[in-house]
Amino acid sequence: MSDQIGQSYRNYSEEKIKKFPFYLKLNHNLSLLFFDLNEISYDEFWEIIDNPNIQIPQKNYVIIDRYDDRLPMYELNHNPFTPELNSIIEEKYHLVExxxxxxxxxxxxxxxxxxxxxxxxxxxxxxxxxxxxxxxxxxxxxxxxxxxxxxxxxxxxxxxxxxxxxxxxxxxxxxxxxxxxxxxxxxxxxxxxxxxxxxxxxxxxxxxxxxxxxxxxxxxxxxxxxxxxxxxxxxxxxxxxxxxxxxxxxxxxxxxxxxxxxxxxxxxxxxxxxxxxxxxxxxxxxxxxxxxxxxxxxxxxxxxxxxxxxxxxxxxxxx
CATH class of the missing domain: 3.40.720.10 (Alkaline Phosphatase, subunit A)
Structure with a gap:
């Protein structure tokens, strides 16, 4: 599944990924913890973009709460509720919660x-x-x-x-x-x-x-x-x-x-x-x-x- 996200990254230029997020559809938000992705709300992101005095941090942001046609959209078909969760549950316990x-x-x-x-x-x-x-x-x-x-x-x-x-x-x-x-x-x-x-x-x-x-x-x-x-x-x-x-x-x-x-x-x-x-x-x-x-x-x-x-x-x- 990480290869699927990786392919999505490769389909979108590396330079733009460093500056902009993309919209992401998930079965469950818990899947974010399995990948190198950081959630940001639709309103927060566009408020930052529209304000020239604010610089967005250099992170791999995704927007999952609202969508439009201003950014690329990807879907991730991933079930986080499997024993695979044991690989991250201790390290990211409070995020899992x-x-x-x-x-x-x-x-x-x-x-x-x-x-x-x-x-x-x-x-x-x-x-x-x-x-x-x-x-x-x-x-x-x-x-x-x-x-x-x-x-x-x-x-x-x-x-x-x-x-x-x-x-x-x-x-x-x-x-x-x-x-x-x-x-x-x-x-x-x-x-x-x-x-x-x-x-x-x-x-x-x-x-x-x-x-x-x-x-x-x-x-x-x-x-x-x-x-x-x-x-x-x-x-x-x-x-x-x-x-x-x-x-x-x-x-x-x-x-x-x-x-x-x-x-x-x-x-x-x-x-x-x-x-x-x-x-x-x-x-x-x-x-x-x-x-x-x-x-x-x-x-x-x-x-x-x-x-x-x-x-x-x-x-x-x-x-």
Whole structure:
């Protein structure tokens, strides 16, 4: 892919490239970090050009936000969300964060949608340990085909990842914010709050009587309250337990586990679809896992800086 950009350079004289940028179409802005390119906004560039007292720095600038016919246009068909990202992620960590949708952005996206659509049921499905790449490479049901890579702000561990998601930038729990918008708040988790610090942190604003351990209890609440707005927060184990405890795992076992998780989510989608009310389900993970199938021990790990650990999947299902 760098040869493709290089060819584009060669098609445009070296002298002009040093003085002027070109317009560039990208699949994702993160691709800029793989090449010797510097982004400049359309307005900023033409303001500099139109002002004779300002000299543009000697850099390989590209404009990606607006286009016209005053500069040459090139397209770059590049997917930045592959293990190739490991070659730059540590060196350019904060730039990777800048160009990505992040866990902390997630809460803002939720409330923009809710304020415009006001769905009757909002489900946040939290999965402990699931990489974007593991899901993106899997042949899963078409219900889940639209998968967005989301960057983990900071440490790639469970408590930090989930706090990024449910607190966002304003440090107010999603459950609390939705309660003040008129939503009844409920939870579903395997783990007792008193015995699990993470569960207690994630569900602290949800009343104890509204937290269930069995899906049927939650389904009864949904069916028996058809006219009320409901927020449901579900906390499920993903692949984190396998990474820590199981030392003989392989790609097939991992894929089987992911399929099992999504089969469970599909049943929830089908259940909500049978109820005559609007809903939206957000599926997201706290962190990814870096697998090492070449070793007998330490098969899966998280807590470091890698594409596999830092990018988790976001799937949104509307009904």
């Amino acid at each position: 800048k160009y990505s949708k992040t866990q902390k952005d997630f809460k803002t996206d939720i409330f923009e949608y809710i304020n415009s659509k006001t769905p009757k049921t909002v489900v946040l499905y939290l999965i402990d340990g699931l990489s974007y790449i593991d899901v993106a490479n899997l042949d899963i049901d078409k219900v889940f085909k639209k998968i967005t890579p989301v960057f983990v702000n900071g440490k790639t561990n469970t408590i930090n990842g989930f706090k990024n998601i449910i607190y966002g930038y304003d440090d107010i729990l999603i459950a609390k914010s939705l309660y003040y918008l008129g939503y009844d708040v409920y939870g579903l988790t395997y783990w007792n709050r008193a015995k699990n610090k993470t569960t207690d942190e994630l569900f602290k604003y949800i009343p104890e009587n509204n937290i269930f351990t069995h899906e049927m209890d939650l389904k009864n609440i949904i069916e028996n309250n058809p006219y009320k707005k409901k927020y449901i927060q579900i906390y499920r184990m993903g692949l984190d337990e396998d990474a820590h405890k199981i030392r003989t795992t392989n790609e097939k076992l991992i894929n089987d586990k992911i399929n099992e998780i999504f089969e469970n989510i599909k049943k929830l989608v089908e259940f909500l679809g049978r109820i005559n009310e609007s809903f939206i389900i957000y599926v997201i993970s706290d962190h990814g896992i870096k697998w090492d199938f070449e070793k007998n021990y330490g098969k899966g790990a998280h807590g470091g800086i890698s594409f596999e650990e830092c990018f988790v999947p976001l799937i949104i299902i509307e009904g």
